Amino acid sequence: MIKSIIFNIDDTLYDSSFQLEMARMNAVKAMIESGLPVDVERAFRTINDIVEKYGRYYSKHFDRMLEQLGLRWDPRIIAAGVVAYRETSWAFLKPFPDTIPTLLNLRDRGYKLGVISNGDPVKQWQKLIKIGIHHLFHKVLLTREHGKDNIDEEVFQFILGELDLHPEEGALVSSTYSCGILEAKSLGMVTIFLRRKPSLDKIADFKPTYEIDRLSEILNIL
């Protein structure tokens, strides 16, 4: 019997893919308004390439973008991108419409709620706080506080141990296969895959216990 639901953060509790796409789009438009001499499509393609190449948390995306476009460093254009990116990503750091009602319903029904994430601990807490859900979880486990870059079986055992539960009493909700869903399954946990369109990744021969299209469908599973 499931007694605890453990969630990833990005693309599970909020729409981080959409947030970042909007932030990049508005950044690009602001840079063009400040003098970047390329069209929106090319600029957007370039920033996406840069993020792919340097990762999401690199701090000089716009500097590299100017380089890749063959332009000289221009703090005015970069600043315009940073301001628009920051304002947009902050404005779109909002829960899915059913995130908070679902979490509250689960708490009311006695489920222990957890978060597990391998992102930067301070940044991940910032998201929970800004989304307004940091008080709703019984346990938040950020793997890097335990010296681990990835979510493995051991961190699941740790969080389940803290909640005094066996693996089969815990369910993981995730929208990607790279954030612990394989490890949760091999440990004997229930796995709930939140489908995103386009899907974030796929593994042909893997079957999660359940697949859902929105968080509130968890309430039908239990």
Add this chain to the structure above:
Amino acid sequence: MIKSIIFNIDDTLYDSSFQLEMARMNAVKAMIESGLPVDVERAFRTINDIVEKYGRYYSKHFDRMLEQLGLRWDPRIIAAGVVAYRETSWAFLKPFPDTIPTLLNLRDRGYKLGVISNGDPVKQWQKLIKIGIHHLFHKVLLTREHGKDNIDEEVFQFILGELDLHPEEGALVSSTYSCGILEAKSLGMVTIFLRRKPSLDKIADFKPTYEIDRLSEILNIL
């Protein structure tokens, strides 16, 4: 005859001292709400000490603050501080009430408007853009783009040269003695000192050409 007015940014075009004080105060309150076990006064005193020690642009103020309070690193408390600090400093990044009217009036009267600052170029442009005044200046000179950490006579000569003016045709407006006012005077420029309370710094035997209590008083001087 004055033909150009050149402004510093911080505490001259907007109230950065007040902005940062409010941001620190709200950060401290949010950290306490997230579990920081000290009172507001002690927390506020500690963060002020840390900023004094490590400088305004250091990125780990809250980490150092926990250390100095003898507490263990806690990403939840740090994140609460970062979120509150960011939201508050962004909300208070607003021009003085008379900044924009004064700048527009000066433009209408034919004055060339400039900005000179030794701050981080991208951060300084961010401020001008967020405040909404980046389109109002004929020339923005950020000394670090010229490889200089400080505002010296040479950068004044450069910006005046770009505007095709002699030193005595240029006026510098600043609220601190450390951002070029001595150098501007020794070059023969007009110096306009914007008094802040409490005053940001003092040099006993130095007399600027004019002293004002708000930006709009420039209009009476000219």
